[in-house]
């Protein structure tokens with residue numbers, strides 16, 4: 001009991017200090033133990049800002065979204081009801097626009113209300129899938145390297161993770177060298193497997209799976225009636241060299257078991273808008289709508305309305321063609337620059353990212369030099385070579401990339417030690433400045 005003689009200010013101070021004590025000893029729920037490490041993308045973005053580095057780390061564009069998208073958002077907000085809750089599962093205008101755009105791509109007449117669900121970012125879409133469809137202890141198989149959010153969502157949702165490595169043949173120096181080992185897929189999948197996550201174009205390698213490669217996966221998947229395939233296609237708009245973006249859901253017999261995941265943030269260069277969506281059969285999609293109704297209730301109304309209008313404008317103006325061409329030119333700019341510096345790139349066939357080889361001795365962080373981010377010294381990832389190279393480049397070369405070992409399960413990380421991922425979804429001036437700084441850094445170390 002508080003003494004009656006305390007002034008109200010003193011009573012407030014006492015209450016605050018009691019609260020601070022109990023909060024400082026509070027235990028997080030055990031489910032947080034597996035996901036509590038620092039987020040590699042957020043950490044390196046913060047480091048880039050702190051050290052004045054060109055940020056080729058986190059996969060967000062440094063250029064502006066198309067004018068028609070920004071204008072559509074401004075316009076959307078002038079309608080009063082567009083500032084209020086929208087339908088859980090997706091604003092009706094957006095799901096209709098998506099049904100119109102994707103029906104020909106999926107070769108079927110998509111039902112806007114039951115075969116499409118929206119989410120606040122594709123990352124939340126992955127979470128909705130895990131929440132709605134993966135039971136406690138069920139297995140999520142992730143092709144690796146992977147976007148680490150799959151693994152964190154699966155852990156938080158109570159699933160178990162099995163990594164399935166892409167193996168590099170190293171023969172062409174392009175992302176086509178990364179191959180999925182089909183006998184290994186056969187050995188990995190079992191009746192306990194609930195979800196297989198396949199990502200094309202692939203982060204971080206840039207691999208674009210061919211139809212034959214996807215068919216080989218489908219042939220194995222067919223044997224497991226309980227297995228759902230999550231086809232992460234958020235980089236679908238960035239496919240290079242005239243390759244075709246192939247959709248797993250369009251393979252014979254695969255529609256019924258596939259949820260395809262997309263990102264308006266990636267396609268329209270507005271990752272901060274958090275606008276994702278999923279397409280699939282109604283028995284897989286309506287549970288996601290239900291989960292969204294409980295979690296965020298609904299998407300962000302004016303953003304969903306703006307993206308609906310953007311899909312129409314994009315088709316009319318040839319946006320998708322010019323976007324793919326622009327991204328390919330940016331890839332070329334970065335790839336050529338990295339070659340000039342002596343950081344041999346793995347030329348990506350699609351997506352936002354380019355891996356490069358940092359095994360040259362001028363990239364070795366000097367022994368005992370730190371470069372392991374003191375903030376994170378308890379996390380085993382942060383002492384690995386690729387993390388230390390990324391930290392050294394950020395602090396001393398003033399260029400930030402992402403260490404790819406964060407994208408592998410613990411026992412498969414070694415191939416990532418001499419790799420670094422740079423994002424080419426950046427202003428040309430950022431790409432050329434990054435290359436200039438890397439050259440200068442190399443000269444200073446030779």
Ligand code: GLN
Pocket residue numbers: 041042057058059060123147203
């Ligand atoms: N997918 C993005 C990347 O790989 C990051 C997304 C995020 O930071 N949540 O950089």
